[in-house]
Amino acid sequence: SFVSVSYNAIFCSGKTIKLDNVTFHQYVNLTRFKSEKTVSFVPPDGDFELMKYCFTEGVSLPYQILRTIKELGQTLMQVNVKVKSVFGVKMFALVVIRIPVPKQTVKQVSKSHQVEQSIMLPIDSLLWKIRKLPGQTKPTLSADVELISMMAEKRSWMRPPIQMEFEVPK
Numbered sequence: 001s002f003v004s005v006s007y008n009a010i011f012c013s014g015k016t017i018k019l020d021n022v023t024f025h026q027y028v029n030l031t032r033f034k035s036e037k038t039v040s041f042v043p044p045d046g047d048f049e050l051m052k053y054c055f056t057e058g059v060s061l062p063y064q065i066l067r068t069i070k071e072l073g074q075t076l077m078q079v080n081v082k083v084k085s086v087f088g089v090k091m092f093a094l095v096v097i098r099i100p101v102p103k104q105t106v107k108q109v110s111k112s113h114q115v116e117q118s119i120m121l122p123i124d125s126l127l128w129k130i131r132k133l134p135g136q137t138k139p140t141l142s143a144d145v146e147l148i149s150m151m152a153e154k155r156s157w158m159r160p161p162i163q164m165e166f167e168v169p170k
Contacts, residue, residue, distance in 0.1 A: 019053045062087050065162055067099070077101070077145040079126065081162070087135040094167045095133045099126040099141070100160040107146040133166075 024030065025048055029040040039051070064084040071077050081099055101108065105123045128141050 019055050022051060022053045024051045025049060060086070062093070062166070063095075063164065065097075065164065067159075067162060069159065075147050075149050077147065079141070079143045079145055081128070081141040082138055083130075083133070083140075084138045085133055085135050089134065089136045091168060092132050092134045094169070095128075095130040096165045097128040097130075097141075098163040099128065100162070101125055101145050102147060102157045104148040105145055106148055109144045109146070 024033070024039070025041065025044075027041040027044060028050070032038055032040045041050075062085065064086060066082045066084075068080040069077055079099060079101070081097065083095070083097065085093070087093075101123060103124065108123060108126055126141070126143055126145075130139060133139065
C-alpha cells in the first residue's frame with residue numbers, strides 16, 4: 001500500500017514548531033516532499049523508522065538551570081545550581097543532574113542532602129538526584145569542591161554543559 005502524509009509544520013498547543021535536521025527512511029520520495037511538503041512512501045515490512053528530526057524553536061522546556069561557580073583560590077570552588085521546574089504544580093518528576101567539575105577535583109562536600117557522590121575516581125562530576133521534583137519549585141544545590149593545588153600555571157577550566165535526565169511518572 002502507498003502512504004501519503006501532508007506536512008507543513010508541527011502544531012503543539014497552538015504554536016508552530018519548526019523542524020531541523022530532518023532525515024527520512026530511504027523509501028520516502030524526497031522530490032515530492034521538497035516540492036509539496038508531502039511525505040510519500042511504500043512502507044516496508046516490519047518495524048521501521050520513518051523520520052528523524054530535532055526542533056529548536058517554539059519549544060517550551062520543562063526546566064531552567066542556572067549554574068554559578070566561584071573559584072576561591074587555586075584549591076577550592078563553590079558550585080551552586082538552581083533548577084526551576086516550569087510545569088504544573090500537580091506534576092512531579094524523577095530528575096538526575098550531572099554537574100561537571102575539573103579533573104583535579106579530590107573532594108566534594110555537599111551542603112544539600114539530595115546530592116550523591118560520584119563513584120568514579122578521579123571525581124569528574126557532582127551527581128544530584130531528586131526523586132520527586134514537583135512543578136513550580138526551585139531547589140538549589142550548593143557544594144564546595146576541593147581541588148589539587150596545581151604547581152604549574154593555572155589553566156582556565158572550560159565549563160562543560162550540565163547533563164540532565166528526567167522522567168515523569170504516568
